[in-house]
Amino acid sequence: MATPAGPATLKRTARKTLAISVLPDGSLELTAPLASGESSILAKVGKRAKWIERQRRAFAEMNATRMPRRYVSGATHRYLGRQYRLKILKGPEPSVRLRGADFHVVSPTGTPGDVQRQLDQWFRDRARIQFQRRLESWVPWCRRHGLPEPWLSLRRMPKRWGSAGKDGRIALNPELIHSPSACIDYVIVHELCHLRHPNHNRAFFEMLDAVLPDWRQRKDRLEKVEI
Numbered sequence: 001m002a003t004p005a006g007p008a009t010l011k012r013t014a015r016k017t018l019a020i021s022v023l024p025d026g027s028l029e030l031t032a033p034l035a036s037g038e039s040s041i042l043a044k045v046g047k048r049a050k051w052i053e054r055q056r057r058a059f060a061e062m063n064a065t066r067m068p069r070r071y072v073s074g075a076t077h078r079y080l081g082r083q084y085r086l087k088i089l090k091g092p093e094p095s096v097r098l099r100g101a102d103f104h105v106v107s108p109t110g111t112p113g114d115v116q117r118q119l120d121q122w123f124r125d126r127a128r129i130q131f132q133r134r135l136e137s138w139v140p141w142c143r144r145h146g147l148p149e150p151w152l153s154l155r156r157m158p159k160r161w162g163s164a165g166k167d168g169r170i171a172l173n174p175e176l177i178h179s180p181s182a183c184i185d186y187v188i189v190h191e192l193c194h195l196r197h198p199n200h201n202r203a204f205f206e207m208l209d210a211v212l213p214d215w216r217q218r219k220d221r222l223e224k225v226e227i
Contacts, residue, residue, distance in 0.1 A: 001038075003028065004046040005053070012036075015199040018044050022055035023159045024223075031200070071112040071119065077103065079126070081180030081225065088115055096122040127177035128154060134188055135170060141211075142168075147195045161187045161222070164194035179225050186218035 001010040008028035018041060019031040032041050045052075069077065076083045084103050091106040096118050098104075107114050132152050139149055148168030155171040157163070163171045170191045176184050189212045197204035208215055 001030070001041075003030075003042055005049045008045070010041070013199050015201050017201070019200050020045065020048055020052065022052055022059065024059050025159065026056045026059055027159070028052065029159075069116075071115040077119065078178040079123070080130070080177070081183070086115070086119075094118055123177050124154065124174050127172070127174040128152070130177060130184070131172050131188070134185060138188065138192055142192065142195070145196065147192070150192060150195070162191045164191040164198075166195075166198075168195065179222055182218050183222040183225065186212065186215050186222065189215065 001008050005028055008030050010030045010032060012032050012034050015031060015033055017033065018036065021029040021031070023029060028045075030041060030045070069075070071086070071088075073086055073088045075086045077086065078084070079098070084098065084101055086105060087102045088105050088107060088110050090108065090110045092108055093106060094108060094114075095106045096103060103119065105115050105118055107118060131154070135150050135152050142148070142150055148166070150168045150170045153169050153171040154174050155163075156175070157171070157173045161173050161176055165171070170188065172184075172187065172191075176187060190208065193204055193207045193211065197207060212218070
Protein backbone atom coordinates (compact mmCIF):
# COMPACT_ATOMS: atom_id res chain seq x y z
CA MET A 1 0.00 0.00 0.00
CA ALA A 2 1.37 3.43 -0.94
CA THR A 3 1.19 5.99 1.88
CA PRO A 4 2.51 9.51 2.53
CA ALA A 5 5.33 7.82 4.48
CA GLY A 6 6.18 5.35 1.72
CA PRO A 7 5.13 1.75 0.98
CA ALA A 8 3.43 -0.11 3.82
CA THR A 9 2.07 -3.55 4.57
CA LEU A 10 -1.60 -3.36 5.48
CA LYS A 11 -3.43 -5.90 7.63
CA ARG A 12 -7.05 -5.72 8.69
CA THR A 13 -8.38 -7.10 11.96
CA ALA A 14 -11.29 -6.62 14.33
CA ARG A 15 -9.38 -3.93 16.25
CA LYS A 16 -11.02 -0.53 16.72
CA THR A 17 -8.12 1.79 15.90
CA LEU A 18 -5.26 1.99 13.41
CA ALA A 19 -1.89 0.69 14.64
CA ILE A 20 1.24 2.06 12.95
CA SER A 21 4.49 0.13 13.44
CA VAL A 22 7.94 1.01 12.15
CA LEU A 23 10.04 -2.18 12.03
CA PRO A 24 13.82 -2.30 12.61
CA ASP A 25 14.51 -2.50 8.87
CA GLY A 26 12.58 0.74 8.36
CA SER A 27 9.54 -0.87 6.76
CA LEU A 28 6.06 0.28 7.73
CA GLU A 29 3.31 -2.02 8.97
CA LEU A 30 -0.30 -0.93 9.41
CA THR A 31 -3.02 -2.84 11.23
CA ALA A 32 -6.42 -1.31 10.53
CA PRO A 33 -10.03 -1.99 11.56
CA LEU A 34 -12.02 -4.01 9.05
CA ALA A 35 -14.29 -1.10 8.20
CA SER A 36 -11.61 1.59 7.83
CA GLY A 37 -11.55 3.26 4.42
CA GLU A 38 -8.27 3.72 2.59
CA SER A 39 -8.57 7.52 2.63
CA SER A 40 -8.97 7.48 6.42
CA ILE A 41 -5.91 5.24 6.83
CA LEU A 42 -3.79 7.45 4.56
CA ALA A 43 -4.83 10.58 6.45
CA LYS A 44 -3.81 9.10 9.80
CA VAL A 45 -0.49 7.92 8.42
CA GLY A 46 0.11 11.41 7.05
CA LYS A 47 -0.45 12.92 10.50
CA ARG A 48 2.16 10.55 11.96
CA ALA A 49 4.70 11.08 9.16
CA LYS A 50 7.16 13.03 11.35
CA TRP A 51 7.02 10.36 14.07
CA ILE A 52 7.53 7.62 11.46
CA GLU A 53 10.58 9.42 10.09
CA ARG A 54 12.05 9.82 13.59
CA GLN A 55 11.64 6.10 14.21
CA ARG A 56 13.31 5.26 10.91
CA ARG A 57 16.25 7.56 11.66
CA ALA A 58 16.71 5.98 15.08
CA PHE A 59 16.75 2.47 13.60
CA ALA A 60 19.09 3.57 10.79
CA GLU A 61 21.56 5.01 13.30
CA MET A 62 21.52 1.80 15.34
CA ASN A 63 21.97 -0.37 12.26
CA ALA A 64 24.83 1.80 10.97
CA THR A 65 26.84 1.38 14.19
CA ARG A 66 26.12 -2.33 14.58
CA MET A 67 29.19 -4.33 13.64
CA PRO A 68 28.79 -7.69 11.89
CA ARG A 69 29.53 -10.69 14.08
CA ARG A 70 33.00 -12.16 13.76
CA TYR A 71 34.04 -15.72 14.53
CA VAL A 72 37.73 -15.44 15.33
CA SER A 73 39.63 -15.41 18.61
CA GLY A 74 39.18 -12.08 20.36
CA ALA A 75 35.78 -11.31 18.83
CA THR A 76 32.94 -10.73 21.30
CA HIS A 77 29.42 -12.16 21.34
CA ARG A 78 26.52 -11.42 23.65
CA TYR A 79 24.69 -13.97 25.78
CA LEU A 80 21.79 -12.75 27.96
CA GLY A 81 22.97 -9.19 27.40
CA ARG A 82 26.58 -9.69 28.51
CA GLN A 83 29.61 -9.72 26.23
CA TYR A 84 31.95 -12.71 26.09
CA ARG A 85 35.20 -13.09 24.16
CA LEU A 86 35.89 -16.00 21.82
CA LYS A 87 38.86 -18.27 22.39
CA ILE A 88 39.17 -20.74 19.53
CA LEU A 89 41.21 -23.93 19.85
CA LYS A 90 41.74 -26.72 17.36
CA GLY A 91 40.75 -30.21 18.46
CA PRO A 92 39.12 -33.39 17.15
CA GLU A 93 35.99 -33.11 19.32
CA PRO A 94 33.97 -29.94 18.64
CA SER A 95 32.62 -28.21 21.74
CA VAL A 96 31.51 -24.84 23.09
CA ARG A 97 31.92 -23.96 26.77
CA LEU A 98 31.33 -20.73 28.66
CA ARG A 99 34.19 -20.16 31.08
CA GLY A 100 34.28 -16.91 33.02
CA ALA A 101 34.21 -14.09 30.50
CA ASP A 102 35.11 -16.31 27.52
CA PHE A 103 33.57 -18.72 25.07
CA HIS A 104 35.99 -21.63 24.64
CA VAL A 105 35.29 -23.11 21.22
CA VAL A 106 37.07 -26.32 20.20
CA SER A 107 36.80 -26.84 16.45
CA PRO A 108 38.43 -29.47 14.19
CA THR A 109 39.20 -26.79 11.58
CA GLY A 110 39.01 -23.49 13.47
CA THR A 111 37.57 -21.77 10.39
CA PRO A 112 35.08 -18.92 10.96
CA GLY A 113 32.35 -20.88 9.16
CA ASP A 114 32.69 -23.94 11.40
CA VAL A 115 32.99 -21.82 14.54
CA GLN A 116 29.84 -19.95 13.57
CA ARG A 117 27.90 -23.18 13.10
CA GLN A 118 29.02 -24.49 16.48
CA LEU A 119 28.27 -21.24 18.28
CA ASP A 120 24.89 -20.81 16.57
CA GLN A 121 23.89 -24.30 17.70
CA TRP A 122 25.06 -23.56 21.24
CA PHE A 123 23.00 -20.37 21.34
CA ARG A 124 19.93 -22.17 19.98
CA ASP A 125 20.26 -24.91 22.60
CA ARG A 126 20.57 -22.32 25.37
CA ALA A 127 17.64 -20.38 23.95
CA ARG A 128 15.43 -23.44 24.24
CA ILE A 129 16.51 -24.05 27.84
CA GLN A 130 16.23 -20.41 28.95
CA PHE A 131 12.95 -19.67 27.17
CA GLN A 132 11.33 -22.91 28.33
CA ARG A 133 12.25 -22.25 31.97
CA ARG A 134 10.93 -18.71 31.83
CA LEU A 135 7.75 -19.71 30.03
CA GLU A 136 7.02 -22.51 32.52
CA SER A 137 7.08 -20.00 35.37
CA TRP A 138 3.98 -18.37 33.80
CA VAL A 139 1.92 -21.57 33.59
CA PRO A 140 0.15 -20.99 36.98
CA TRP A 141 -0.69 -17.42 35.92
CA CYS A 142 -2.21 -18.68 32.65
CA ARG A 143 -4.29 -21.24 34.54
CA ARG A 144 -5.60 -18.59 36.95
CA HIS A 145 -6.66 -16.43 34.02
CA GLY A 146 -8.29 -19.24 32.07
CA LEU A 147 -5.71 -19.11 29.27
CA PRO A 148 -4.37 -22.11 27.37
CA GLU A 149 -1.20 -23.59 28.81
CA PRO A 150 1.71 -22.02 26.91
CA TRP A 151 4.20 -24.15 25.02
CA LEU A 152 7.40 -23.07 23.34
CA SER A 153 8.33 -22.99 19.68
CA LEU A 154 11.63 -21.55 18.41
CA ARG A 155 11.27 -19.78 15.08
CA ARG A 156 13.49 -17.30 13.30
CA MET A 157 11.45 -14.24 12.37
CA PRO A 158 13.21 -11.46 10.45
CA LYS A 159 10.90 -8.73 11.73
CA ARG A 160 9.52 -10.04 15.02
CA TRP A 161 10.71 -11.28 18.39
CA GLY A 162 7.68 -13.47 19.04
CA SER A 163 4.15 -14.52 18.21
CA ALA A 164 1.27 -16.29 19.95
CA GLY A 165 -1.19 -18.93 18.76
CA LYS A 166 -4.72 -19.65 19.98
CA ASP A 167 -3.58 -23.09 21.16
CA GLY A 168 -1.05 -21.58 23.57
CA ARG A 169 1.93 -21.76 21.24
CA ILE A 170 4.46 -19.06 22.05
CA ALA A 171 6.95 -18.76 19.19
CA LEU A 172 10.13 -16.93 20.16
CA ASN A 173 12.97 -15.80 17.95
CA PRO A 174 16.15 -17.62 19.11
CA GLU A 175 18.09 -14.38 18.50
CA LEU A 176 16.51 -13.14 21.73
CA ILE A 177 19.08 -15.20 23.64
CA HIS A 178 21.60 -12.40 23.02
CA SER A 179 19.36 -9.88 24.83
CA PRO A 180 19.16 -9.16 28.58
CA SER A 181 16.88 -11.40 30.64
CA ALA A 182 14.51 -8.50 31.35
CA CYS A 183 13.95 -8.06 27.60
CA ILE A 184 13.30 -11.77 27.07
CA ASP A 185 10.73 -11.72 29.86
CA TYR A 186 9.04 -8.68 28.27
CA VAL A 187 8.61 -10.50 24.96
CA ILE A 188 7.21 -13.58 26.72
CA VAL A 189 4.70 -11.55 28.74
CA HIS A 190 3.73 -9.56 25.63
CA GLU A 191 2.89 -12.78 23.79
CA LEU A 192 1.09 -14.31 26.79
CA CYS A 193 -1.21 -11.27 26.86
CA HIS A 194 -2.00 -11.98 23.21
CA LEU A 195 -3.52 -15.30 24.28
CA ARG A 196 -6.37 -13.22 25.75
CA HIS A 197 -6.25 -10.21 23.41
CA PRO A 198 -4.99 -11.04 19.88
CA ASN A 199 -4.84 -7.39 18.81
CA HIS A 200 -2.98 -4.39 20.18
CA ASN A 201 -6.14 -2.78 21.49
CA ARG A 202 -6.79 -0.93 24.74
CA ALA A 203 -7.64 -4.12 26.62
CA PHE A 204 -4.33 -5.68 25.56
CA PHE A 205 -2.26 -2.76 26.82
CA GLU A 206 -4.28 -2.56 30.05
CA MET A 207 -3.45 -6.21 30.69
CA LEU A 208 0.21 -5.69 29.83
CA ASP A 209 0.37 -2.65 32.14
CA ALA A 210 -1.10 -4.68 34.98
CA VAL A 211 1.19 -7.68 34.53
CA LEU A 212 4.43 -5.86 33.68
CA PRO A 213 4.24 -2.15 34.64
CA ASP A 214 7.75 -1.36 33.33
CA TRP A 215 7.24 -3.02 29.93
CA ARG A 216 7.88 0.25 28.06
CA GLN A 217 11.36 0.57 29.54
CA ARG A 218 12.09 -3.07 28.72
CA LYS A 219 10.81 -2.63 25.16
CA ASP A 220 12.97 0.46 24.71
CA ARG A 221 16.01 -1.42 26.01
CA LEU A 222 15.33 -4.30 23.62
CA GLU A 223 15.11 -1.94 20.66
CA LYS A 224 18.43 -0.33 21.56
CA VAL A 225 20.45 -3.34 22.67
CA GLU A 226 23.25 -4.41 20.34
CA ILE A 227 23.02 -8.15 19.79
